Amino acid sequence: MDNVDYKILEYLKANSRTKASTISKEIHLSVSAVIERIHKLETSGIIKNYTVVLDESKIGNDTSALMEVSLDHPKFYESFTRAIKENKNINFCYYLTGDFDFMLKILCKSSEDLEKIHNNIKNLEGVSKTKTYYILKSVKD
């Protein structure tokens, strides 16, 4: 990971479909060298994946919320996190220090949808306390 790798990552972060030939011109390195470096970033695991950023509201996902969750006992950690990972309406989930155990984000089509998802999570084994905040606006994402 030298400075050249960082520059390549900056181009890929801005647009992961940027052609190696474009990056090559920008950073004054041969196309082969750029591709070789990208492959190394991939195989070393620094690049985990390439993905697409969607305008969720344009495909009907207009409702989102943050949810705090606490578990009764650490023994429920495995089953809880498994359920979270499987739930397609949950974007992220972090395990935290402090007043509660997890913070997760829900993204869905409607408030009725949100209610269902919310209830599903509340009813997972070991879930004791929850608190939910509607997202009014995504300032940055």
Place this chain on the structure above:
Amino acid sequence: MDNVDYKILEYLKANSRTKASTISKEIHLSVSAVIERIHKLETSGIIKNYTVVLDESKIGNDTSALMEVSLDHPKFYESFTRAIKENKNINFCYYLTGDFDFMLKILCKSSEDLEKIHNNIKNLEGVSKTKTYYILKSVKD
């Protein structure tokens, strides 16, 4: 946005550098048609961007936290959100209903780094109350 578009998006979500020729074989549609549909998804804004998912810990970003922020008055919204958008260590920021106004995520190299970023945010104009939670583990992201 028909079912074919959804399928294409699923492939691109899983790997945005998937070749149109690969998708073509999977969904039994000509390469040209796949590319045409992708272009339409791009120009319509459904696809906002292509990006790369990095293993942040492998590039030294080992520390992350969630931070709740409240503002004294709505008049500080513009300047606050501008500062948030400019801060490269802030991954997301949501404007919420409830006990506080914003929830944001900080990603950085160390706890000393976190302390600085945390203080910068606390000292932004209009910031009244904050509360910070260390992220122990990213269960899902």
Place this chain on the structure above:
DNA sequence: CGTGAAATTATATAAGT
């Protein structure tokens, strides 16, 4: 909307510095 073929670009491979 979709297909298929030709033209253009990109990527992969390999040999040399």
Place this chain on the structure above:
DNA sequence: ACTTATATAATTTCACG
């Protein structure tokens, strides 16, 4: 590690169903 040259493969363009 980088470069150049060549081979293979992908994308773009366009005429047509």
